[in-house]
Amino acid sequence: MPVEQLKAEVAECIALLELAKTARVKGALTQAKAEAEREIINLEIKARLAAERKAGPETKRYLHELTDYGWDQSAKFVKLFITLPGVQNCAEEAVTVHYTENSMQLYVSDLNGKDFGLTVNNLLYAIDVEKSYRKLKTDMVAIYLKKVEEDKSWDVLTSIQKRLKQKQDSELSKDSENPEGALVNIMKKMYNSGDSKTKQMIAKAWTESQDKARFGMDSSSLGDL
Structure with a gap:
C-alpha cells in the first residue's frame, strides 16, 4: 500500500x-x-x-535487528540505552528515531558498513512524540521517551510484558507447588501464539530471567524487565 x-x-x-x-x-x-x-x-x-x-x-548492506537494550525511568521520561560500539562517530542524520504515541523505532545507517534497527511496539503508556528525543554517547544511543502522564511509574516497558507478568502471576497462583513449571508453560504459550517481535521480546525476557536465577535472584522478577 x-x-x-x-x-x-x-x-x-x-x-x-x-x-x-x-x-x-x-x-x-x-x-x-x-x-x-x-x-x-x-x-x-x-x-x-x-x-x-x-x-x-x-x-550491499543488511539491516541488523537489535534486541538487546536497557531501560530506566525518571518522573518525566522513560529512557532506553542501546549499546553500539563506535556510534558516536556517526553523522547526526545517520541516527534517527521515529516515534508514535505507543512505539519507537531506531535506525542507524552505515555504522562500520552495517545498518541497525530497533523497534519497540506497544509501549505500556502513551508518550509525547514532540518532546521525545535521542542522544549519541560513547558506544551508546540513549533514547528519552517523554511520558504523557508525568510521575506515573512504568513497572514494565510494554503492554506485552504486562500481559506476560499478569499471566505469570495467574498461573503461579494456580500452581503454587510447581511455580517454575507454570512459568515455562506460560512462556511457551505466549511464544507460540506471538508474532516475530513478541517472540523476540519473550526470548529476551526468558534469557535474562535465567541469568538472574544463576545469581540467586527470584524468577518472579521477570515482570520487571
Whole structure:
C-alpha cells in the first residue's frame, strides 16, 4: 500500500478518535492507527535503504535487528540505552528515531558498513512524540521517551510484558507447588501464539530471567524487565 494512502488512514483514524465515545471503538481505532504507522515506518526505511544503495557503491548492506537494550525511568521520561560500539562517530542524520504515541523505532545507517534497527511496539503508556528525543554517547544511543502522564511509574516497558507478568502471576497462583513449571508453560504459550517481535521480546525476557536465577535472584522478577 502506498505511503500516502497509509498517511491518509492515520489522519482518518485520528479524526475518528476525536469522535469515538466507547473504549472498544477507541481501542480498535488506536490499533488501526498503530498498524498503519508501523507500515509507514517500514516502507520509509526500505525506501531510504534503496536510495542509499542506488546512490552509493555497489556494496550491499543488511539491516541488523537489535534486541538487546536497557531501560530506566525518571518522573518525566522513560529512557532506553542501546549499546553500539563506535556510534558516536556517526553523522547526526545517520541516527534517527521515529516515534508514535505507543512505539519507537531506531535506525542507524552505515555504522562500520552495517545498518541497525530497533523497534519497540506497544509501549505500556502513551508518550509525547514532540518532546521525545535521542542522544549519541560513547558506544551508546540513549533514547528519552517523554511520558504523557508525568510521575506515573512504568513497572514494565510494554503492554506485552504486562500481559506476560499478569499471566505469570495467574498461573503461579494456580500452581503454587510447581511455580517454575507454570512459568515455562506460560512462556511457551505466549511464544507460540506471538508474532516475530513478541517472540523476540519473550526470548529476551526468558534469557535474562535465567541469568538472574544463576545469581540467586527470584524468577518472579521477570515482570520487571
